[in-house]
Amino acid sequence: MTTLLATERIKLFTTRSPWWSTLLALGMTIGFAALVALNHSGGPLTVRHSQFGAQFGLMIVTVMAALAITTEYRFATIRATFQAVPHRTAVLLAKTAVVAVLAAVIGEVAAFGSWITARVIDGGPEMNLVTGGDWRAVAGLGLVYAVGAVIAVAVGTLIRQSAGAISVLLIWPLLVENLVQLIPRVGEDIHNWMPFTAVSRFTDSTVPGPIGPWASLAYFAGVAAVLLVAALAVAEKRDA
Amino acid sequence: MIEAVGLTKRYGNTLAVDNLSFSVPTGRVTGFLGPNGAGKSTTMRMILGLDTPTGGSALIDGKRYRDLHQPLRTVGALLDAKWVHPNRSARAHLAWMARSNNLSAGRVDEVLDLVGLTGVANKRAGGFSLGMSQRLGIAAALLGDPQVLLFDEPVNGLDPEGILWIRKFMHRLADEGRTVFVSSHLLSEMALTAQELVVIGRGKLISQSSTEDFVAMATENTVKVRGPQLTALRSELGRAGVTIRDEGDSLIVSGMDCADIGELAARTQTVLHELSPQRGSLEEAFIQLTGDSVEYHTDLVDGATPATLVPAGK
Amino acid sequence: MTLLAVERMKLLTTRSPWWCALLALVLTIGFSALMAGTSDAADPMNISATQFGYGFGLVVIMVMAALAVTTEYRFSTIRATFLAVPRRPSPLVAKATVVALLAGVVGEAAAFGSWGIAKLIKPTSDLAINSSYDWRAIAGVGLVYAVAAVIAVAVGLMLRHSAGAIAVLMIWTQLAEPLVQLIPKVGDKIHKWLPFNVANKFITGNPDPSARDVLHGPPPSDAVLAPWPAIAAFAAFAVVLFAVAVTVANRRDA
Numbered sequence: 035m036t037t038l039l040a041t042e043r044i045k046l047f048t049t050r051s052p053w054w055s056t057l058l059a060l061g062m063t064i065g066f067a068a069l070v071a072l073n074h075s076g077g078p079l080t081v082r083h084s085q086f087g088a089q090f091g092l093m094i095v096t097v098m099a100a101l102a103i104t105t106e107y108r109f110a111t112i113r114a115t116f117q118a119v120p121h122r123t124a125v126l127l128a129k130t131a132v133v134a135v136l137a138a139v140i141g142e143v144a145a146f147g148s149w150i151t152a153r154v155i156d157g158g159p160e161m162n163l164v165t166g167g168d169w170r171a172v173a174g175l176g177l178v179y180a181v182g183a184v185i186a187v188a189v190g191t192l193i194r195q196s197a198g199a200i201s202v203l204l205i206w207p208l209l210v211e212n213l214v215q216l217i218p219r220v221g222e223d224i225h226n227w228m229p230f231t232a233v234s235r236f237t238d239s240t241v242p243g244p245i246g247p248w249a250s251l252a253y254f255a256g257v258a259a260v261l262l263v264a265a266l267a268v269a270e271k272r273d274a
Numbered sequence: 275m276i277e278a279v280g281l282t283k284r285y286g287n288t289l290a291v292d293n294l295s296f297s298v299p300t301g302r303v304t305g306f307l308g309p310n311g312a313g314k315s316t317t318m319r320m321i322l323g324l325d326t327p328t329g330g331s332a333l334i335d336g337k338r339y340r341d342l343h344q345p346l347r348t349v350g351a352l353l354d355a356k357w358v359h360p361n362r363s364a365r366a367h368l369a370w371m372a373r374s375n376n377l378s379a380g381r382v383d384e385v386l387d388l389v390g391l392t393g394v395a396n397k398r399a400g401g402f403s404l405g406m407s408q409r410l411g412i413a414a415a416l417l418g419d420p421q422v423l424l425f426d427e428p429v430n431g432l433d434p435e436g437i438l439w440i441r442k443f444m445h446r447l448a449d450e451g452r453t454v455f456v457s458s459h460l461l462s463e464m465a466l467t468a469q470e471l472v473v474i475g476r477g478k479l480i481s482q483s484s485t486e487d488f489v490a491m492a493t494e495n496t497v498k499v500r501g502p503q504l505t506a507l508r509s510e511l512g513r514a515g516v517t518i519r520d521e522g523d524s525l526i527v528s529g530m531d532c533a534d535i536g537e538l539a540a541r542t543q544t545v546l547h548e549l550s551p552q553r554g555s556l557e558e559a560f561i562q563l564t565g566d567s568v569e570y571h572t573d574l575v576d577g578a579t580p581a582t583l584v585p586a587g588k
Numbered sequence: 589m590t591l592l593a594v595e596r597m598k599l600l601t602t603r604s605p606w607w608c609a610l611l612a613l614v615l616t617i618g619f620s621a622l623m624a625g626t627s628d629a630a631d632p633m634n635i636s637a638t639q640f641g642y643g644f645g646l647v648v649i650m651v652m653a654a655l656a657v658t659t660e661y662r663f664s665t666i667r668a669t670f671l672a673v674p675r676r677p678s679p680l681v682a683k684a685t686v687v688a689l690l691a692g693v694v695g696e697a698a699a700f701g702s703w704g705i706a707k708l709i710k711p712t713s714d715l716a717i718n719s720s721y722d723w724r725a726i727a728g729v730g731l732v733y734a735v736a737a738v739i740a741v742a743v744g745l746m747l748r749h750s751a752g753a754i755a756v757l758m759i760w761t762q763l764a765e766p767l768v769q770l771i772p773k774v775g776d777k778i779h780k781w782l783p784f785n786v787a788n789k790f791i792t793g794n795p796d797p798s799a800r801d802v803l804h805g806p807p808p809s810d811a812v813l814a815p816w817p818a819i820a821a822f823a824a825f826a827v828v829l830f831a832v833a834v835t836v837a838n839r840r841d842a
Contacts, residue, residue, distance in 0.1 A: 041374040048366035120340035208762035273325040
């Protein structure tokens with residue numbers, strides 16, 4: 035497995051998209067933190083405010099993660115990959131792990147970078163990491179990004195096309211999850227159990243929901259696991 | 275040794291490969307011959323475990339590809355030179371492949387040197403010419419120093435220099451005792467490269483034999499005899515029971531070689547202007563054998579043999 | 589005219605426009621059916637609720653429009669295009685026109701289809717199209733889709749990569765625009781002038797006096813422009829963006 039992890043690490047970092055995705059995600063999150071801190075008025079700046087760009091970072095990370103697998107199909111290097119290592123499940127798990135670790139690192143750097151930036155600009159006592167909620171809002175971001183990356187790799191493996199995978203991955207959390215709550219009667223219940231909505235309760239304790247923050251993260255991870263298993267099963271059966 | 279047993283691949287209603295059985299002997303260059311669309315690439319993908327056969331199996335040294343441990347050490351393959359990420363350098367492409375099968379990083383430099391790409395190793399593969407991509411593909415195939423090598427149409431689109439290079443390379447690999455399985459739709463190319471031939475058409479096996487046998491079987495050996503006065507010779511040949519056909523002012527004789535005809539001409543005191551062995555064109559023979567199984571037809575085939583080119587029932 | 593025919597052939601002989609058009613129709617009309625099916629006396633069906641899927645249709649149409657140009661770069665057919673017509677602005681304008689027309693047609697079909705299916709499911713609810721608001725809320729969808737398609741073509745032309753263009757379009761319309769208003773102090777002022785928010789004003793702006801709740805439909809807009817100036821501004825923005833994209837494409841090696 036270490037061999038496969040090393041292989042996937044080489045593959046990921048010898049293309050350009052992870053690099054600019056990382057830069058873009060960090061620029062967006064930290065940039066927004068600075069923007070918010072500079073323009074803040076009315077009430078003290080809080081830890082939550084510093085994480086304004088978290089959603090942008092997450093979207094960029096999911097795009098990066100999806101591209102890590104769809105470009106393999108796009109350039110048919112997936113065939114070279116499966117030729118080198120015919121155990122497809124092992125290869126894809128290694129890829130998922132490498133991408134998730136990168137996503138986690140981006141998440142942590144983005145979150146702490148944003149927090150420090152905001153603090154430097156306008157640091158009051160509300161900017162200290164005190165409660166569990168504060169810590170989850172900042173240090174928890176890496177976990178969310180990592181699980182989000184797993185979902186993206188799974189969706190990318192299932193769809194195999196960059197355009198399709200990215201559309202689904204962006205339209206789903208940004209549009210579908212928000213709009214369903216407008217459906218009369220059932221909308222609110224469905225909305226509560228939408229994966230990205232659920233995980234927002236992990237990083238933002240002010241969002242009300244049916245389950246607690248850690249349970250919400252576990253639920254998000256459960257969704258990712260189900261998608262990943264489906265993707266692995268499909269990739270194993272499908273002609274490469 | 276590669277062995278295909280009853281290999282079948284169906285896409286919807288199309289049978290791309292139809293109950294195909296053949297074996298590729300160890301230590302020789304075996305040509306995999308068939309017209310475009312005959313199912314050669316599909317067969318190779320099934321051998322490499324990329325596509326799952328609808329029926330039958332393909333085994334390498336008795337094992338399915340997917341069951342090989344570190345397969346690049348056993349089998350090297352070049353199916354399509356463009357299966358490379360265009361933004362990755364040649365070295366990075368080989369580096370991840372080497373890493374995946376625990377091959378040393380030094381091996382990457384060795385194969386780069388072997389195919390003459392050392393100078394451009396750090397350039398992005400997307401900018402490579404077809405010939406360079408092909409060399410990179412061969413480097414990838416050789417990475418694990420495998421005993422078995424598969425190449426799919428390796429000379430397609432190459433310039434004469436590139437073709438010569440590949441051809442020499444194949445011979446060198448075979449001389450080293452490796453098993454080489456190489457596909458082509460050009461019989462003339464295969465006649466120069468391969469010792470054994472597996473010929474398929476429309477996914478079905480047409481023949482498996484040595485290249486010599488195939489060529490002999492496929493082509494009719496005749497002798498052309500030309501001269502001002504051939505009547506006497508003609509009647510003498512007739513008595514010998516050979517087949518004679520008139521072609522302008524010459525005779526086309528089949529069933530007797532040049533030496534015997536020469537003797538006969540001397541005996542009948544016939545003046546000859548030409549006495550030459552005729553080998554039917556390899557391509558013609560190939561078309562005759564696979565004619566029934568060509569996937570796509572044009573009506574532009576020269577008028578002589580349309581009957582053999584139109585498959586029954588169409 | 590020839591170029592329009594050429595671009596029409598190019599667009600409709602690939603599969604993605606058909607898939608996207610179908611998906612846009614299924615999503616918009618399907619959501620309208622869902623809304624109508626779940627409506628009751630407390631939440632009656634209204635004109636705006638029939639257009640619940642408007643946002644879905646919009647993003648799908650923009651993906652379609654972006655792909656129409658990025659796939660040309662992906663498969664290098666853009667070179668064949670420029671070989672056939674070396675004056676580059678002409679084929680690009682033709683392409684944008686054809687894509688916008690298709691987007692407009694899909695938009696009208698989606699909007700009236702959504703309205704029709706709601707009427708079918710809940711014949712008793714008040715779905716009469718009377719006021720200018722009602723007309724804009726339904727017939728206006730095609731217009732917004734057409735202009736949005738031009739924006740998507742422009743973005744595709746500038747970025748040349750499907751993944752990049754789609755990511756930019758999605759993040760911009762679905763994330764950046766709504767999030768901007770959360771920036772303290774300046775956020776609201778910026779948000780009022782962001783193009784897709786302005787475009788929404790055309791669909792949801794100036795609700796009619798019967799005061800139907802627009803909340804069930806496309807998001808209400810806080811743009812300061814009136815509906816028609818709003819769509820004009822949106823169109824002007826699209827034209828400028830497209831002009832920039834054409835200029836870039838004209839200078840760049842194909």
